[in-house]
Amino acid sequence: MDIPDILKVADEVVFVKTGEHLDYLQEAILRGTLQGQKYWKIAEETHASEGHVRDVGSKLWKILSEGLGEEITKANFRAKIDKGSVYQNNNVSSPLVHQTITVNNNVNICPETVRSPTSPSNSQQTSSQTYIDLSDAPEIFRFYDRTPQLATLENWIICDRTRLIALLGINGIGKTTLSLRLIEQIKTHFDYIIYRSLRFSPTLNATLTNLLQIFPQQADIPQNIETQISQLLNYLRQYRCLIILDDVQMLFCSGQLAGQYKTGYEDYQLFFKLIAEVNHNSCLLIDSWEKPREVAKLERGNNYVQTLVLCSLGLAAKEILKDRKLSDEETWESLIDTYQGNPLWLELTASTIQDLFCGSVSDFLQCDEPILDESLQGQLDQQFQRLTQQELAVMIQLAKESELVALPDILKIVQLSVSDLVNAMRSLGMRLLLDAKEEDKTTFFSLNTVMKEYVKNRYMR
Ligand SMILES: Nc1ncnc2c1ncn2[C@@H]1O[C@H](COP(=O)(O)OP(=O)(O)OP(=O)(O)O)[C@@H](O)[C@H]1O
Ligand SMILES: [Mg+2]
Structure with a gap:
């Protein structure tokens, strides 16, 4: 050397x-x-x-x-x-x-020798010799559009060699589906593609041990976190890997401002930081409801870190309604708008329309307020259970407003100190629960129709 x-x-x-x-x-x-x-x-x-x-x-x-x-x-x-x-x-x-x-070393270990002991059933090797281990990933039966988002992710990963990408969005918006579809599109560029969900909040030690088992063993898997990270970074340099960690929000506390790690999980912060800062050839894509704080910090000065916020599926969501055989196609756009183009919300609502409105979207839309069926409310419960009291106070206040409101106006009506309000607003922003719009150099905030209805139902009646 x-x-x-x-x-x-x-x-x-x-x-x-x-x-x-x-x-x-x-x-x-x-x-x-x-x-x-x-x-x-x-x-x-x-x-x-x-x-x-x-x-x-x-x-x-x-x-x-x-x-x-x-x-x-x-x-x-x-x-x-x-x-x-x-x-x-x-x-x-x-x-x-x-x-x-x-x-x-550019050691070229033949991928044929590579096997994951952890999940052979959902692992496959493509003809181009990419080793793909999807473990507990859900199977994707339908996929509509997301063409711009796929292009952006492909560009970041393949052209810009981005090392850390946060794919953010509220639940049901399609993060998991998009991540898995992305694999199809770019798999030939990689030696290894690994998907893992963190839904059961594994410790970093458990996650790293699991990931390290995938690679051909050159040494025993170490117990100590630092050596585990170092060993994984070696693999990420040696091979071109795409690692997708889904459900990263499960590492964060409920009842505290967004992106605060649970006790015992803080070392993920260092892990993400190292993935972004140390030189290697791979990419870690994390899916989350909340933006990790270190990502917000890192993306300011690091070209190898990117964030993509996933929004409405747009008119492509009509395909979901078509699959459900709903009627009154001329009204579908309005339904999609009301439910924010969120594929899960639309799927759940489509079931209600099928069951109670004989599939007629037009009849369903006759109701004055958006109908949130119990399962849709249950989805939102999971996100709202994470809020602090201050965040909830802001959401309740915003649900009462019929117009867009700026921060000084919110301060006048909500019983919070300036700093509590600012922290709550920033945190709600990191959870993607607020709509923000700039006009005449002022930022105005509002809640979308579904959020408003949910807050009214759960906290104001
Ligand atoms: N582009 C798409 N085309 C068709 N269906 C989609 C699309 N995106 C999402 N869906 C459907 O919407 C539902 C929710 O998608 P998905 O699980 O990917 O969301 P998510 O953002 O990962 O949610 P969560 O945050 O709860 O994990 C699934 O049933 C999925 O099939
Ligand atoms: Mg998901």
Whole structure:
């Protein structure tokens, strides 16, 4: 290994351990050490005091030792790396070797040797030798439109090599369906495609152990999270992988502002951050009702992070109504508008129209207010149970308004301090429960008809 490669490995280990890349002085210490320089010489070249260089060096060796699972010192650093290369050639595993192999190596393990022990029944290998493991993904029977969204996702993943994508939307809008359809469209670009739902809130340890089992084992699956992340990142560099983690909202707390991790789940935050920041060839797509906070933070300064908010299916939703054999096609657009083009809401409403209105959309629309059948309300219950009291107060207030309202007006009518209101509004925005519109440099807020009706039914009658 030459010096840049070694520095890359060291940078990765330090990043996994601390969340920070090597700084200028740490890099100079490693470079100097590899060139056989003493601390005084490194200090001279970096215009730092020798004492400071020694302090930084000693902390750095400690981080590397912990990250690599064996003692690393200034005296043995070069030798350990060289030993790693020997092991690599002999295919002997050690934590250090593991780091070393995958950074440099474009090892082309034949996908035929790859098998997932976890879910063979829903796994398949395509003719182009992509290994696809969909595990507990639902089967998709129908898929309509979403052409622009598919094009955007394909462009981000294939052309821009985006590493982390958040696909957001309220429940039933079609995140899972779109993610699975996307696989069909881009599967030939990948060595591995893995879908996992987090609906039962697995810990990061469980998720990583499950993912690591998919790859051909070069070493035992480690127990410790940092080493697990590091091993997965190695695979993501070695192979081109698309990993879809669905139902990510299950990692977040109920009754707290959006995107707050449950106790014991905070390490997902570091995992997502590393996926976005560390160099690799793969993509992690996460589906969620709520925008993870670190995604909001990361996408500001990182070109490898993107967010797509999924909205109405639009007129393509007519196909859903056609499948249900509803009548009065001239009124379907109005039905789609009322139910926000949400495929699930439309499916549930179509059942009511079939059962109680003999399939006539026109008769159904005669009712003054949108009808929310119990199962549709049940879907919304799941989202509203997550709100804080302050968020709920805002939703109740907005449900009373017939016009669009700006923040200062909401402040006048809702009994909250400015900061509580701002936090509640931002959180509701992250949960995609508010409609916002800009006019004359002012942002106005409102609730869509279904939300309004739901809030009135559940909280105001
Ligand atoms: N593009 C589409 N074409 C046809 N049907 C769709 C489409 N998108 C979604 N659906 C249907 O709508 C329903 C909800 O879709 P899906 O489960 O993908 O939503 P979701 O956003 O993942 O919901 P949740 O947040 O609850 O997981 C499903 O029955 C699905 O078949
Ligand atoms: Mg889903």
